[in-house]
Amino acid sequence: xxxxxxxxxxxxxxxxxxxxxxxxxxxxxxxxxxxxxxxxxxxxxxxxxxxxxxxxxxxxxxxxxxxxxxxxxxxxxxxxxxxxxxxxxxxxxxxxxxxxxxxxxxxxxxxxxxxxxxxxxxxxxxxxxxxxxxxxxxxxxxxxxxxxxxxxxxxxxxxxxxxxxxxxxxxxxxxxxxxxxxxxxxxxxxxxxxxxxxxxxxxxxxxxxxxxxxxxxxxxxxxxxxxxxxxxxxxxxxxxxxxxxxxxxxxxxxxxxxxxxxxxxxxxxxxxxxxxxxxxxxxxxxxxxxxxxxx
Numbered sequence: 177x178x179x180x181x182x183x184x185x186x187x188x189x190x191x192x193x194x195x196x197x198x199x200x201x202x203x204x205x206x207x208x209x210x211x212x213x214x215x216x217x218x219x220x221x222x223x224x225x226x227x228x229x230x231x232x233x234x235x236x237x238x239x240x241x242x243x244x245x246x247x248x249x250x251x252x253x254x255x256x257x258x259x260x261x262x263x264x265x266x267x268x269x270x271x272x273x274x275x276x277x278x279x280x281x282x283x284x285x286x287x288x289x290x291x292x293x294x295x296x297x298x299x300x301x302x303x304x305x306x307x308x309x310x311x312x313x314x315x316x317x318x319x320x321x322x323x324x325x326x327x328x329x330x331x332x333x334x335x336x337x338x339x340x341x342x343x344x345x346x347x348x349x350x351x352x353x354x355x356x357x358x359x360x361x362x363x364x365x366x367x368x369x370x371x372x373x374x375x376x377x378x379x380x381x382x383x384x385x386x387x388x389x390x391x392x393x394x395x396x397x398x399x400x401x402x403x404x405x406x407x408x409x410x411x412x413x414x415x416x417x418x419x420x421x422x423x424x425x426x427x428x429x430x431x432x433x434x435x436x437x438x439x440x441x442x443x444x445x446x447x448x449x450x451x452x453x454x455x456x457x458x459x460x461x462x463x464x465x466x467x468x469x470x471x
Contacts, residue, residue, distance in 0.1 A: 177457040177458070177461065179461075182457070182458070182461045185458060186227065189226075189227060189230050190223055190226075190227070192244065193223065193226050193230070193244065193247055193248070193251075194218075194219075196244050196245075196247075196248055197217065197218065197248045197251065198218060200248055200297070200301055201213055201214050201217060201218060201252075201294075201297070205293065208282070208286065209286065209289055209290060209293060211282070212278060212281075212282040212286045212287060212289070212290035213290045213293055213294055213297075215278060215281060215282070215290075216255050216256075216258070216259050216278045216287075216290055216291070216294065217251065217252060217255035217294060220273035220274070220275070221251075221254075221255070221273055222469070222471075223251065224361070224364075224393070224462070224465075224466065225247070225250045225251055225254055225360065225361060225364040226247035226248070226250065226251050226364070227247075227458075227462060228361065228364040228365050228368065228386070228389075228459070228462060229243055229246045229247040229250060229364050229365075229367050229368040230243055230244070230247055230368060230458075231368065231458035231459045231462055232364070232365045232366070232367075232368025232369045232382060232459065233246075233368035233369070233371045233372060234368075234455075234458060235368075235369075235382075235451075235453050235455060235456050235458070235459060236368070236369050236371070236372035236373065236374050236378065236453065237372050237373075238368065238369070238370075238371030238372025238373075239308075239312075239371045239372065240371075241307050241308070242307070242308045242312055242316070242371040243367075243368055243371045245301050245302055245304065245307075245308065245316075246302065246316050246320075246367040246368065246370075246371065247364075247368075248298075248301050249298040249299070249301045249302045249316070249320060249367075250298070250320060250360065250363065250364050250367060252294045252295070252297055252298040252301065253294075253295060253298045253320060253323075253324050253329075253360065254360065255294055256290075256291040256292070256294035256295045256298075257291075257324070257329055257333075258272060259277075259278045259279070259287050259288075259290055259291040259294070260287075260288070260291045261333065262277040262278065262279060262287075263277075263279050263284060263287060263288070264279070264284065266333070266337065271406065278290060278291075295324075298320065299317055299320070299321075302316045302317050302320065303317065312370065312371070315370050316367055316370060316371075319363045319366055319367050319370065320363060320367065322359075322363070323359040323360045323362070323363035324360065327355065327359075328355050328359040328360060328363075329355065329356060329357075329359065329360050331355045331356075332352055332353065332354070332355030332356025332357065332359075333356055335351075335352040335355065335356070336352055336356055336421065339352065339421065339422055340420055340421055341420045342422065343422065344422040344427060345427070346427055346428065349422055349423075349424065349427050350391065352422075353391060353394040353395075353424075354387070354390065354391060356394070357390060357391075357393060357394040357397070358386075358387060358390025358391050358393070358394060359390065360390075361386060361389055361390035361393060362383065362386030362387050362389075362390050363386070364386070365382050365383070365385060365386035365389075365459075366379075366382065366383060366386060369382050375452065377450070377451065377452050378451045378452055378453055381447045381448065381450045381451035381452070381453075382447070382451060384443075384444075384447035385444045385447040385448050385451075385459065385463075388440045388441075388443040388444035388447060389440070389444045389462070389463055389466055391440055392437050392440035392441055392444065392463070392466055392467055393466050394424070395424045395433055395436050395437045395440065396437050396466060396467060396469060398423035398424040398425050398433060399424070399425060399430065399433050399434060399437065400469075400470070400471065401423065401425070402423075402425050402430070403430075404470065404471065424436065437467050438467065440467075441463050441464070441466075441467045444463045445460055445463060448460055448463075
């Protein structure tokens with residue numbers, strides 16, 4: 177697949193995704209809550225997690241309706257985590273996706289409630305009255321819940337906050353970012369795969385791909401935090417350095433961090449090559465986009 181075909185797939189997939197997400201996020205939740213939810217999740221972001229769900233589903237020939245629901249659910253979880261992470265009690269940031277953070281726009285209490293509501297909505301999205309078999313609903317909910325909870329994203333954020341001002345070795349840093357960022361990206365791949373039939377070989381390969389890609393994403397994030405400005409990033413640049421947080425750049429140095437990102441891309445692509453799946457081109461090109469991105 178060439179770059180033009182890939183770009184067309186991304187544009188088509190995202191148009192369908194944005195329409196589905198717009199339909200699922202309520203505008204009429206009470207007391208302005210719907211406005212805060214929609215502000216937090218619609219019309220912005222890289223949408224990498226939804227694209228991973230859809231690409232993985234396509235690679236295994238899965239159910240597109242279930243995959244679109246899963247794509248919306250994982251983005252709702254991601255967006256809720258950003259709303260909460262940006263609040264003064266955690267990362268205390270005022271810009272996200274090129275606009276004021278949700279708590280700046282709507283107040284802290286409304287932002288907290290919007291995040292809570294989006295988390296609940298994610299699991300409502302995965303459990304419609306029809307269209308997704310109960311066994312698949314349960315599998316998708318389990319994958320998402322485990323990646324977002326104490327052993328995944330929330331646990332990683334707890335380690336991150338507890339590590340401010342501390343020196344971490346690479347193994348500890350890797351574990352923190354595996355939980356905080358990597359596991360939800362890996363779950364996105366596995367949720368897409370769950371929408372179809374996969375061999376043990378393919379499932380293991382996709383899991384390895386997701387793990388490598390998830391870590392690569394965080395390594396690149398750390399690099400961009402010190403090499404790009406806020407306007408390009410759409411969020412406050414240099415935030416981790418200013419907060420004295422351990423990052424791949426602070427632990428390894430800039431050049432070794434860049435080399436690690438390339439190694440992880442190669443690892444992700446090797447996993448795809450070992451999957452036995454007929455067409456993994458979308459997943460392969462998504463790995464390229466993660467490592468080569470500028471924001």
